[in-house]
Amino acid sequence: MEDRYVAAAASHLSPFYPPVNIMKLNEPQEKAVRTVKGRVLVLAGAGSGKTRVIVHRVAHLIQDLNVPPTAILGLTFTNKAAAEMRHRLETLIGKPLAKQVTLSTFHSFCMQVLRKEIEKLGYTREFSLYDEGDLQRLIQQLTREMLGHEGELPSLGPTKAALADAANQGFSAEEAEGGTWHDSFSKDLYVRLQTTLRSYNAVSFDNLISLTIRLFEEHPKTLEQYQERFRYLMIDEYQDTNPAQFRLAELLAAKYQNLCVVGDDDQSIYGWRGAEVKNILQFKADHTIKLEQNYRSTSNILAAANAVIGHNKNRHEKKLWSAGSASDPIEIFNAPTDLEEAQGVVQRLMVWKEKGFKWRDMAVLYRSNALSRAMEAALIQASWQNPISNKWMRGIPYEVFGGLEFAERGEIKDLLAYLRAIANPQDEEALLRIINVPRRGISDAFLDKLTQENRSLNVPLWNLLEEIAQGNKTFPGHARAVGGISSFVNLMKMAAKRFETPPLSETLSWLIEAINYKKAIEEEVKSEKMREFKWENVQECINALAQHENDSLQDFIATTTLNRQSIESHTKQTNEDRVHLMTLHSAKGLEFPICFLIGLEDGILPHEKSMKQTGLEEERRLFYVGITRAQKHLTLSMARARMRMGKTNPTNPSRFLHEIPKALFKATDHKVFV
DNA sequence: CGTCAGCGGGTTTTT
């Protein structure tokens, strides 16, 4: 069967010069865009227009080669990168076309696939998605069960590492049995974890990938459907793929082999998550294209970046160059304390604002989420003069990306657990979380008894609860608990019915009322302020659901779990004029005219937990990624004393700072104005 | 069964 667009795709060989959209690219960029058949490796240095190439390549396929947008699949690692790519594609080819292209993270792509196909693997479509926290609690529980009360949970370090490794390989319970393990406890725990998830009708983040692989391997017909649909596959940040993701990509590309991978070994920063740089270094390519001209940064910034990354031994030599001017030197300041460091950054932000930059042109990047605290405090306290109205404003608008905060709050987790249990009553984790919230007189001891019983009978907890509610099972002396369970079961049944019909947000409101959650908060929480805060969060959750009226309950839960930002960001308009705060990891793939890297101290960057040699090189790459986010101006900062875990400790400047040639930077006082 | 004080432990990074 000869598709129209397959024939058309060969037209890149014709003398026809493709229209407008790729005219402004440099030679290797254009080559990358026009090489649409076969296995293409694009080695793209930082700021070399990698995203631009991907987006133009998609546009070229659609507009010039008549490839249907639905035949293109672009995979990224972070939601932010996927969103950025979509945004840029929209400006290039318009929303209607861009919307039809599948651009998503590995995990959400797999989620979409499994939503449709998971029944082939023996799960139901209502399966739950467990985030890292859910998984952690489950592991804890299983560990306790396995060790009994004797073992005082000995060093779980090696075990956790072994579990992570198996997960990165994408092992199923059966595969784990045959795999090589350091110790049998780790293996048993992993096997037990996988089988328990399975019995809960639940999948972990890693399962999203591994189950999709299994689906494709066990159901060649299904795989073929996806291969037929997605004939053009592109993977961004390919250096970050782990073994499972690698397998998945190869499966999808196996038939047509139109696989374009883009990446940079110098920006490999997910080794801790099982990423293997060798995937990009050993990629079997029909065409290899190197992008080495940097368009993003001034030559000072680029020179600093090159000098820093040059200290890594384990890398491929490249020669990033820029035609740009030297411009300002990099600024470095060392403040007495973390608070003053934050104030120094805020003062500089205000200077740039006065010079005409938008807040959204500026970003503050840091190694770990905890570092945002002091920054936020300083941003909230700042007073600045609006250059247009000349009015004095209190607080600089900012947005923190990626922090877990909102989704991690107890009340949100409670409500989501309700939704999860309603959608998937087999989700024991969710069930146990909310069965006694608010208090229904069901004690932990009683629940232990029940879980033990359902394990030995091999009956889902929910079924047992139903039995109890119907009076088929009696527990003399536990009248209160039995009563609580009955009302809980009835409530959940009623809720499940109600959630079948939209609007979902109204049903959630009903549920919150039905469980008297407001009263529960009022009884639980002492401080008036906290109560208000929590109640606001509950309202936020309703609002978030209202934003997803067209989705099913399951879709809402999945989106929320896969993209924590999504549950809170709907209130803030995207693209609002705010300073961006984020970790170095989530900044990858992004660029900002004005960049601040804060907390550049030994122990933070490089992080104390990764001071071993290989770890150190990854930390350096992280620094490199940070430096290369800056387009026009870069400020590096540190503090001589920093509050950590409630204690203020002296610190030393990051060893990486010594790797920047003196000629490239200017040391300044932390205060801009006195 | 629920509450509350006291304590010990832990901070990388993301989906």
Next chain:
DNA sequence: CCCGCTGACG
């Protein structure tokens, strides 16, 4: 500093 957990008590 901020949790989650524990164990004693009401």
